Amino acid sequence: MSFYIGNVLIPGPLVLGPMAGVTDLPFRTLCREFGCDYTYTEMVSAKGIKYNNKNTEELITIGEDEHPVAVQLFGSDPEIMAASALKILDHRFDIVDVNMGCPVPKVVNNGEGSALMMHPDKIYDIISTMTKHLSVPVTVKLRLGFDKEHINVVECAKAAEAGGASAVAVHGRTRSAYYSGNADWQPIIEVKKSLHIPVIGNGDVNSPEKAREMIERTGVDAVMVARAARGNPWIFNEIKTYLATGEKIPRPSYDEIFDLIERHMKMMIAYKGEYTGIREMRKHVGWYTVGMPDSASLRRKASLVESPKEMYDILENARKNLKESNR
DSSP: OOEEETTEEEOSSEEEOOOTTTOOHHHHHHHHHTTOOBEEEEEEEHHHHHTTOTTHHHHTOOOTTOOSEEEEEEOSOHHHHHHHHHHTGGGOOSEEEEEEOOOOHHHHTTTOGGGGGGOHHHHHHHHHHHHHHOSSOEEEEEOSBSSTTOBOHHHHHHHHHHTTOSEEEEESSOTTTTTOSOOOOHHHHHHHHHOSSOEEEESSOOSHHHHHHHHHHHOOSEEEEOGGGTTOTTHHHHHHHHHHHOOOOOOOOHHHHHHHHHHHHHHHHHHHOHHHHHHHHHHHHHHHTTTSTTHHHHHHHHTTOOSHHHHHHHHHHHHHHHHHHTO
């Protein structure tokens, strides 16, 4: 199920959704190892790039072999969006994606993210300005609309396509829904029928069965896995195997989970330094260990660690206790 976004070959249908504070380089690297076909950076402020914000460089760093990969920008000024994208193309991004779905108030209140869905004409202006200046494909990530009274994703997707967008991704929830309730895939079906460019479906893809169901029901070119990948990069291999063979492969053992946590921790420290890396690993440990016996206690302890040795000791103690309890 390979397809093209502009002139960029996407080798398969499995996409890791961009998530602020989650999809950094170490996590994206792990997801690719387990079968993810296409990744995005975390959401990056176009104004932050323009004004050389010191935190931006880490967000726009990609792996040596991380292709195809998109940088995801957010903003509302067409000229700033285009100029900022041009400024960072030497980072070797294959695609530039524009976030028009972020529901966070500080983004929306600034007229950015999902606020743009209230103004399809502005979507056209941003995308047409960017495509005129950029040599790489430009894509858009949308929600269904701002709220249930304004479900206008088809109109917004058409505006993006008219502006020159090479693909759209659609999350099956409105801005006002945030991440609650069930995703509605029907508007994604309508978007796919209405456009001539690839469509990526997003929302409630949390299992191999759900991935196949979305592809079959909506006809999308790819599925985007986001929250279901947190603490669970194995999901990409599980989906890939299921789509190819119908086989459901076993979930990772506790030992495999703890081994990957420790490896992830080493990658985070190498990339971000010990102080930041170990603190950011706290939330990842929480995600990796959901559903384990006594996981609440483990997450509580992990949330307080300040050194790699502390985290390692907590993890090894939890691993030992699980083995003893399974004897």
